[in-house]
Amino acid sequence: MNMTRDRVQSLAWALIISVSFALLLALTFRVNAVKSQVRLLDRRIVALKQEKSLLETEFQTRANQQQLAALNDVDFGFKAPSAAQYIEGEQQLASLSKPVAPDAPAPILMASAETQVGAKPAAGTLPAVLSTVAEKSLTLAPATRMLAQHGEKVAPVAQGKLEQKLALTDTSATAPHKPALAVARPAKPVGTASGSDRLARAVGTVAPVRAHDAPPVHGTPALAAATLHVRSAPAAASGDFLAAATGNDRLRTTVSTAARAATHTGAAAPALAAAKPALKPAKQPQTVADAFGGDWQRQMSSGVKPARDSASAAKPKPGHKRVAIEDTVGTTSQ
């Protein structure tokens, strides 16, 4: 009996050891398999990161300062805004406004909603801008957001050429606590479209963004929203032009990064124009001037129902405030 018990015990131990060993082996194999997978993934990550680095370098090369400067010289001709195009403070900006004519439509108001009382927008992000025309929030392009995060001057780009922009800047370096507004115009008429092609429908205002919302770049935070005149675009979109000029189709989809590169050149506008194809398509630009055919004040005061451009205006809903920010970001055709 004793012998039998001993044998049983021995067999049990042997069985336990065998099972444990088998489990150990299985576990070891499993661990090694996972390790192999991790190694393969590591290699893949390395390869992809190297590929990404190469593509970044390629893009930086194609969008380098000399390329963009040459592009600007040949096609756009933009230059830095002059002193007269800057507005010093809100008072000077307000002095540019005209008195409201009799029977004029309700003043244009802008609204913003905060999700929490007292909550501030996250650092590096722009507050949501609602377009009552498009009836949805304006989608800023990645490049614009990127610029905002870097505290750079941001100028949304309309279809065609940048006619005018309002830049809300912080000149704390030279005038502490005194924000300045910049009105930038192109140095010279450029492009192929004639003046009659222009659809001067912009009555814009500054986007509700604050310069201090974005982290400054060596003390010079600047954010800009744009009031843009829209005009017919050349046959080739700017992104296509850039792609054609550089021979790289990849630019068609990655031009948004060009905007950031261009801000380092002093010729931001061409690159922002180049960034256009990357922006999200949206509805047609809508402003008061759009809706009432340009000379809306005269028409309203004379009691004549304003003519509507069927291609441009959408009737605002009653009680729905207009937002005078053109949804020009992402307009793809005109």
Added chain:
Amino acid sequence: MTAVAAPATIATGRRQLVNVRERSLLTAKWRAVWVLAIFALIALGAIARIAWLGTFAAKGGDLSLDATLLPRRGDIVDRNGVPLARQIEAYSLWYNPKAMGGGSPLTKPPRVVAEALAQVFPDLNVEEVTRLLASGKPGYIRKEILPEEANRVTQIGEPALEAPRLTERYYPQGSMAAHVLGFVTSDGRGQVGMEQVLNDKLLSPEGRAQASVLSIDARVQGALEDELSRGISLSDARGGAGIVLDVDTGEVLALCSLPSFDPNAVTPLDVKLPPDQEALGEMPRTFNRATNQVYELGSTFKPITVASALDAGTITNLGRRFPASPLHIGKFTIHDDENFGPSLNVAEALIHSSNIVTSQIAAELGGDRLKATMEQLGFNARSPIELPARGFPIWHSGEWPVLTTMTVSFGHGISVTPMHLASAYAALVNGGVWRPATLRRLSPGEVPAGVQVFKPESSARIRQLLRMIVVYGTGRSANAPGFRVGGKTGTAEIAGPHGGRYDKSAVVATFASAFPMDHPRYVVLAMLDRPQKTQATSYQRTAAWNAAPVVGRVVPRIGPMLGVMPDETRDIDISDLVPLIPGRVGGE
């Protein structure tokens, strides 16, 4: 008998059993000892392993993901993180005749393959490539090809044409800031610029893991190069140099020397010219005119002389008038380019750039004091900037006689680099503190205290005078509206080789400036080497017509980038000095 035998057997059996039991116990004990010993050994091994891992294994993580991704040479970026130099794995085109195993290395005739390659690379030498393909020897057909070119080569369908990757140094911005960056030789050594200065750091694990940050701002650098290049073209100059310097820190935001070179494709001629061209005074493209070449920078020295005189108290009244008739010192005569009348006050002397009056101011000041000022500005030593190419000034040691004092006062008889002058102008306008120029980005705590060369009051006066030169004097074409530029032109004839005579047709035109003068932030210097009289410069050769306009175009481009917005409602107060300029116009 039987009864006696049985107990004996039993006793013997018991003894045997006792012995067996003892042996078994002994065996069991030994076995236990062995097991314990084995476990002790294992435990010791484990402890030793743990100790080894804790002591040595921490350094052995070379196979980690981060280590694999580390470039062989660290990146260089500008102050905003824009890559200026980086390491890439570029494609190359390699001919491997053994790719097919045995037999013919190509599926098509070499000539056909070479022509197919010429479709991809239009500048390919078909004959040469045909010979290479026919030779059956391996070799590079191209060392740098684009990814799409590699794809097109693959589409040719020749396994012998391979596109391996080579690690190489690459400069995404091309020739921009080439003299600041330098280049890397085929054996991996940095040359000329910060590649040479930072060579060891860039190869160290720390330098590879973290990019080296320069003080350069790529946007400012690009604008400066653009405008300087334009100025060189318009004036048909041989070359030029430009500097943008932070007056409060000494950081160089842009530094260029033109003509430049492409660090991605350095040729032997970029490094050394043939003797016949060197004899003509030509310089290779890698030569840095901004920090390596010393020039007599002419009238740009006059504000330094006046500031020194204000400091010393030899000038207490800027309205004091000095005779403006030519000065005869021994056999030399000091004269002005124009006759500005019988006398000039100090403000007029700077606005009209009078050598005669400046010489008299310097003579009153004395050689010792002027020399001491120049020494404090570092004009007797190489510029402290990190670049390896730093020229040594041509400097008079010992006591300065009157004539030397006079000529130095208006920038002759002393040769310094444009970098020296930019640092001196920073001290002139920032309250009088000279700080060493640097190409490293400085955090606020790293800014050197500097040397107080001028009194703050003198610096304030000089700011007014420099602004007046731009508003009323020779620097008017640099007066970018709203940017409150102040500066001084300088046009100096170049002495012939080996101490030859001055050549009136060969000049160095310089405009040294700062902006905004109500609170100077940046020095901008533009220098043109041997500008010519062209239609674009109204057939003038002086700095007012070629160098000053460069600054006038650079400042509006870089000002907003650097946080200086144009404002025509703001300016430095020069109302107390304006009455000193009756006509308020002048020429160089």
